[in-house]
Amino acid sequence: MLRDKKPFHFIKLRKIWYVISILVIVPGIISLFSQGLNLGIDFRGGSLLDLRFNQPTEVEQVRGVLADFGLEGASIQRSGETDFLIRTRELTEDENLTIVQNLDQKLGGVTVQRNERVGPVIGQELLRKALLALGVASILMVVYIAWRFEFKQGIAAIIALLHDTLVILGIFSIFQIEVDSTFVAAVLTIIGYSINDTIVIFDRIRENMHNRKKGEVLEDIINNSLWQTLARSINTVLTVILVLVALFLLGGATIHNMVLALLIGVSSGAYSSIFNASPLWYDFKKVEERSKPRGARA
Amino acid sequence: MKWDKLLKLIVIIAVVAVVAILAVKPVIPDVKWLPFTKLIKQGLDIQGGVHVVLEAQDTPDSPVTPDSVKRAMAVIENRVNAFGVAEPIIQQQGDRRIIVELAGIKDPDEAVRNMIKTAYLEFKTEDGTTVLTGRQLKTATEGKNPQSGVAEVNLEFEPDGAKIFADVTAANVGKPIYILLDNQVLQAPNVKEPIPNGKAQISPYESLEAAHNVAILLRSGALPVKLDVMEKRTVGPTLGADSLDKSIKAGIAGLIAILVFMVLYYRLPGLVADFALITYALIVLLIFAALHVTMTLPGIAGFLLSLGMAVDANVIIFERFREEMWAGKTLRSAIDAGFKRAFVAIFDSNVTTLIAAAVLYYFGTGPIKGFAVTLSIGILASMFTAITMTRYLLHLVAGSNLVRNAKMYGA
Numbered sequence: 001m002l003r004d005k006k007p008f009h010f011i012k013l014r015k016i017w018y019v020i021s022i023l024v025i026v027p028g029i030i031s032l033f034s035q036g037l038n039l040g041i042d043f044r045g046g047s048l049l050d051l052r053f054n055q056p057t058e059v060e061q062v063r064g065v066l067a068d069f070g071l072e073g074a075s076i077q078r079s080g081e082t083d084f085l086i087r088t089r090e091l092t093e094d095e096n097l098t099i100v101q102n103l104d105q106k107l108g109g110v111t112v113q114r115n116e117r118v119g120p121v122i123g124q125e126l127l128r129k130a131l132l133a134l135g136v137a138s139i140l141m142v143v144y145i146a147w148r149f150e151f152k153q154g155i156a157a158i159i160a161l162l163h164d165t166l167v168i169l170g171i172f173s174i175f176q177i178e179v180d181s182t183f184v185a186a187v188l189t190i191i192g193y194s195i196n197d198t199i200v201i202f203d204r205i206r207e208n209m210h211n212r213k214k215g216e217v218l219e220d221i222i223n224n225s226l227w228q229t230l231a232r233s234i235n236t237v238l239t240v241i242l243v244l245v246a247l248f249l250l251g252g253a254t255i256h257n258m259v260l261a262l263l264i265g266v267s268s269g270a271y272s273s274i275f276n277a278s279p280l281w282y283d284f285k286k287v288e289e290r291s292k293p294r295g296a297r298a
Numbered sequence: 299m300k301w302d303k304l305l306k307l308i309v310i311i312a313v314v315a316v317v318a319i320l321a322v323k324p325v326i327p328d329v330k331w332l333p334f335t336k337l338i339k340q341g342l343d344i345q346g347g348v349h350v351v352l353e354a355q356d357t358p359d360s361p362v363t364p365d366s367v368k369r370a371m372a373v374i375e376n377r378v379n380a381f382g383v384a385e386p387i388i389q390q391q392g393d394r395r396i397i398v399e400l401a402g403i404k405d406p407d408e409a410v411r412n413m414i415k416t417a418y419l420e421f422k423t424e425d426g427t428t429v430l431t432g433r434q435l436k437t438a439t440e441g442k443n444p445q446s447g448v449a450e451v452n453l454e455f456e457p458d459g460a461k462i463f464a465d466v467t468a469a470n471v472g473k474p475i476y477i478l479l480d481n482q483v484l485q486a487p488n489v490k491e492p493i494p495n496g497k498a499q500i501s502p503y504e505s506l507e508a509a510h511n512v513a514i515l516l517r518s519g520a521l522p523v524k525l526d527v528m529e530k531r532t533v534g535p536t537l538g539a540d541s542l543d544k545s546i547k548a549g550i551a552g553l554i555a556i557l558v559f560m561v562l563y564y565r566l567p568g569l570v571a572d573f574a575l576i577t578y579a580l581i582v583l584l585i586f587a588a589l590h591v592t593m594t595l596p597g598i599a600g601f602l603l604s605l606g607m608a609v610d611a612n613v614i615i616f617e618r619f620r621e622e623m624w625a626g627k628t629l630r631s632a633i634d635a636g637f638k639r640a641f642v643a644i645f646d647s648n649v650t651t652l653i654a655a656a657v658l659y660y661f662g663t664g665p666i667k668g669f670a671v672t673l674s675i676g677i678l679a680s681m682f683t684a685i686t687m688t689r690y691l692l693h694l695v696a697g698s699n700l701v702r703n704a705k706m707y708g709a
Contacts, residue, residue: 050537052536093407093410093411093414093527096407097407097411100407111534111536112407112532112534113533113534113536113537114531114532114533114534114537115406115407115530115531115532116530116531116532117527117529117530117531118528118529119526119527119528119529121528122351122528122529126663129661129662130661132661133657133658133660133661133662136657136661137653137654137657137658140653140657141650141653141654144649144650144653145650148646181662181663181666182596182666182669184662184666185596185658185662185666185669185670188654188657188658189600189603189651189654189658189669189673191654192650192651192652192653192654192655193607193651195647195650195651195654196607196610196647196648196650196651197647199643199646199647199650200614200643200647203642203643203646203647204643207639228621229617231617232613232614232617235559235563235613235617236606236607236609236610236613236614238559239556239559239560239606239609239610239613240603240606240607240610241606242552242555242556242559242606243549243552243553243555243556243602243603243605243606244552244603244606245552246548246549246551246552246555246602247545247548247549247552247599247602249548250544250547250548250551251541251544251545251548251599252540252541252544252545252595253541254343254541254595255541255545255595255596255598255599258596258599259599262599262603
């Protein structure tokens with residue numbers, strides 16, 4: 001084949017890729033254990049008010065009014081001169097009404113743009129469902145890959161997915177970016193997407209194994225397959241990233257965190273599909289081969 | 299140059315162009331369903347509105363029963379209809395939860411308050427004194443009078459109510475008794491004779507259905523159970539419109555970026571893929587309109603993401619096609635081999651994404667479900683356009699001999 005120059009060997013250098021992955025993941029895991037995730041009201045329960053005042057308003061003024069209700073500890077986020085995002089413990093319908101009325105009177109008029117209230121029970125249910133969804137999706141995918149390819153590839157793919165999930169969770173934990181139900185959608189999409197990448201590569205390996213030349217060793221087959229699919233891997237990620245960057249820069253604030261999670265996940269997914277999934281599978285295969293003769297002797 | 303193939307190509311391009319314009323621009327003002335993007339239902343987070351989850355709570359007086367939840371839903375429906383909301387959604391979830399969604403209302407908070415307040419059913423005499431309340435009414439059912447066959451509503455009072463009702467009817471023969479719901483007169487039947495046993499009939503009604511409606515109102519005059527707001531999400535109309543606007547702008551920018559990238563990298567096949575991508579977007583929007591898919595903000599993100607994924611199939615194919623060209627195959631056999639070999643990879647990879655989307659749909663709520671639906675439709679449609687359409691077009695282009703330079707095919 002033409003253009004067959006390969007600057008490096010993916011499989012021979014696999015320890016380097018593993019180290020890079022671990023270096024990225026470990027700080028995130030430490031952060032997850034020490035400070036956890038910044039769970040939004042979707043999961044924790046609470047109230048959220050997205051307000052637009054009729055005139056420029058300061059955070060202190062808003063906090064002053066909230067203090068009358070014992071809510072001085074509420075998170076008040078200002079965007080622009082007149083827009084505020086207020087997060088508090090769960091407010092009753094009456095409390096909610098009086099607070100908005102008070103803000104309206106004392107600070108010269110206010111429009112409620114968004115008002116959300118989630119009870120702690122619902123939040124718990126959502127969290128449980130989210131974790132269940134992640135688990136079910138992962139199992140179904142392993143089953144599918146095990147059926148279409150082989151079980152060890154399924155396991156390698158799932159470890160790559162775990163990698164991507166940990167990268168997203170880790171970054172969201174380190175920077176304490178708020179996590180809501182759209183975050184779960186993003187993580188699940190990444191799982192589906194990243195496994196896409198892995199499968200295209202596995203498909204190529206499957207085909208190349210089929211047309212295996214005499215004396216060709218597994219690590220070279222995998223290496224060739226990775227190089228053959230590399231342009232595709234990069235181009236696909238590029239097109240998706242183009243859309244996501246546009247959404248991130250121009251899209252509204254509501255889906256900002258979701259798009260951010262997708263951006264991190266797509267990049268991490270591309271990395272893990274190339275640098276983790278196939279090398280891991282290679283290592284699994286090696287373990288299998290080494291244990292076989294030993295088993296025969298015993 | 300082969301003119302028949304060139305002609306086919308021109309016709310296809312023209313058709314897609316016309317459909318594209320009709321899809322988004324109101325060219326023909328008299329046709330209601332054009333542009334068809336208007337038919338796509340907007341979610342609450344786009345058009346503004348309120349989503350509430352109510353839960354029935356046990357109280358010593360009124361424990362939650364399947365019947366009381368059903369009656370509570372009837373009351374809410376009745377009250378929601380009073381706001382004049384178009385297409386409200388009132389659903390039961392599990393044993394004791396009720397989901398209510400109202401789109402495009404001015405004061406969502408007030409609507410929620412009105413929905414869960416305890417309404418008051420009263421019976422008043424002509425002089426305006428309240429004699430009985432909804433608590434003393436045991437039940438109200440519709441039926442047909444066995445003798446006359448006329449539709450009627452049968453009332454039955456609780457024992458303490460029956461006693462009072464006997465006294466009141468005895469004292470008011472020939473006069474009306476007003477039945478008020480939230481201070482509005484619902485019925486004003488005349489008392490024909492004293493009713494001692496607490497069982498009364500109101501008649502005549504035009505039909506059994508009319509009697510049925512009144513019976514429901516009477517039965518569920520007051521909320522039969524205590525309802526608590528478990529979850530409430532309201533979005534003002536300006537915020538929704540603003541978000542939609544931004545998403546569309548972002549979408550157009552993202553789409554243009556993809557189109558440019560594909561042409562720069564893959565040349566002529568890239569141009570064909572771009573054309574297929576536009577067709578893909580049209581097909582998906584048409585499906586959304588036809589299936590009445592509700593478009594939410596995450597749903598729009600899902601759609602845009604599927605654009606990026608839709609070109610993936612073409613990227614896989616074209617990479618394969620290039621390899622075949624480099625291996626020395628002719629243009630046409632390279633096209634066929636590229637598609638054939640890429641298909642398995644595309645199929646397997648899309649199935650896994652579909653699995654993820656199905657799980658999302660099953661476990662997700664509201665906007666997340668919308669995201670899962672748009673993603674799934676996108677994947678299925680992309681399998682069609684990226685494989686069938688690109689292949690056909692590429693063969694047409696190659697067969698028309700319009701462009702012969704192999705370099706233009708990326709080789």
